[in-house]
Amino acid sequence: MTEMTVAGLSAVWTQYQLTTLTLIHLNLFGTAMIIILAIGLPLGIIAAMSSRGYLIVSVLNIIEMIPDIALLLLLIPVTGIGAAPTITAAVLYSLLPVVRNTMTGLTSFRPELIEIGESLGMTRGEILRIIRFPLSLPLVAGGIRIAVVYSMGIVTLGGIIGARGLGAALQAGITRNNMTLILVTGLWIGLLAVFMDSVAGLCERFLSKKYGDRP
Amino acid sequence: MPVAIWQHITLAYSGFFISACLGIFGAIIAVRWSSLRVLLQSGSSLLQSIPAFTIVALVVPFLGIGFVPAVVVVIVTTILPVLRNTTIGLSSTDPVLIDASTGMGMTFCQMMRFVRFPLAIHPIFSGLRLSSIVANSVAVVTVFIGSGGLGAVVLEGLVRYHTPGILAGVLPAIFIALSADILLSRIERYLKPRYQ
Numbered sequence: 001m002t003e004m005t006v007a008g009l010s011a012v013w014t015q016y017q018l019t020t021l022t023l024i025h026l027n028l029f030g031t032a033m034i035i036i037l038a039i040g041l042p043l044g045i046i047a048a049m050s051s052r053g054y055l056i057v058s059v060l061n062i063i064e065m066i067p068d069i070a071l072l073l074l075l076i077p078v079t080g081i082g083a084a085p086t087i088t089a090a091v092l093y094s095l096l097p098v099v100r101n102t103m104t105g106l107t108s109f110r111p112e113l114i115e116i117g118e119s120l121g122m123t124r125g126e127i128l129r130i131i132r133f134p135l136s137l138p139l140v141a142g143g144i145r146i147a148v149v150y151s152m153g154i155v156t157l158g159g160i161i162g163a164r165g166l167g168a169a170l171q172a173g174i175t176r177n178n179m180t181l182i183l184v185t186g187l188w189i190g191l192l193a194v195f196m197d198s199v200a201g202l203c204e205r206f207l208s209k210k211y212g213d214r215p
Numbered sequence: 216m217p218v219a220i221w222q223h224i225t226l227a228y229s230g231f232f233i234s235a236c237l238g239i240f241g242a243i244i245a246v247r248w249s250s251l252r253v254l255l256q257s258g259s260s261l262l263q264s265i266p267a268f269t270i271v272a273l274v275v276p277f278l279g280i281g282f283v284p285a286v287v288v289v290i291v292t293t294i295l296p297v298l299r300n301t302t303i304g305l306s307s308t309d310p311v312l313i314d315a316s317t318g319m320g321m322t323f324c325q326m327m328r329f330v331r332f333p334l335a336i337h338p339i340f341s342g343l344r345l346s347s348i349v350a351n352s353v354a355v356v357t358v359f360i361g362s363g364g365l366g367a368v369v370l371e372g373l374v375r376y377h378t379p380g381i382l383a384g385v386l387p388a389i390f391i392a393l394s395a396d397i398l399l400s401r402i403e404r405y406l407k408p409r410y411q
Contacts, residue, residue, distance in 0.1 A: 058393070058396075061348050061393065061396060062392075062393075064345075064348045064349065064352065065348060065351060065352050065388065065392050067267065067268075067352045067353065067355050067356040068266055068352075069266070069268045069356065070356075096345060096348070097296065097345055100341050100344070100345055101300070101338075101341055104338060104341040105338075107337075108337035108338070138303045138306075138307045139300070139303055139304075139307075139338055139341070142299050142300060142303045142338075145260075145299065146263075146295060146296055146345075149260045149263045149264050149295065150263070152264045153263065153264050153265060153267075154266065156265075156266055156269075157266040157268065157269075170269075174272075186265075189264060189265075190261045190264050191261075192264075193260055193264030194257045194260050194261055194264070197256075197257065197260045198257070
């Protein structure tokens, strides 16, 4: 076990190439988030607009039911090992918060506002863009921020099935019983998750300044 | 088998119930003292960024194995959606209504009870329903620290590589999760304000 000094910590950092692993980690996480946003937001809008929307949420509920580690292992026969199953699992697992919050956000406000929009002659698309979207912004952003934290967790877990990234360093620490390595990578992953969460919060603040219903 | 199902329900939903209470309480605090909001939210994100399986391993040195540590794992893994959605719901009330209720001389608690909570029912339940699903799946994983329940049935199936055995644990768990979701949606419909 290395000593818990600055020199010891930086030795651990360079020995296990944590800078490279962090970049790989963020790459996996970023890819997963882009796919989640590209699929989750449209699915949420569809779920909110159609009367059978709850079916989409039920299917995602069943996927969410599978524990994260089991989901990773179940994907191995389908996608092999490494980055592909990790990203797939992160996407499958984080879709539910995005879809459910988008759906709730787009449907839960005073129905008069829709009627006002209709009486002004707005089309469904305009109602979505001008009324529903600004009002649902805090909740949609909240769902995305939950998804950010969830996918950070799954990408870390991907370390056990050969997706390099910080999970691999954590795994190395656990198998070698290297407490310093476990603490350094564990805390670093936690800090990265909180940082990403705050970046998402800043994006939310920017969007709500630009489009939100109040300053 | 009925014993396993009962253990599973007790484990998942006592954990869920505690995390729901803590989450809603935390959200009220976050709305009352906005300086604590960032602290509470980043604290819960920090906890949530650890995969469930790792938390299962981490609680053992501190709490040992058995039912109570398993409940703690369920609480840690389910609190974030409740806390975050309740905070958003409670703090996104129309400011006109807040002004109106302040003008009527409502105290903070009365405003919570009569204005903020009724208007935030949908976001709160969106978070609660997400958490109840996650609680159910985490309750399966906690079998590794001796929580028993349906996880034990699944694990036995996995060890013997016996697919019907795995399904005997997984299918009741899915059924319980979906029933809990339906139950929560009934409660949501009952609690929502009449005019909506």
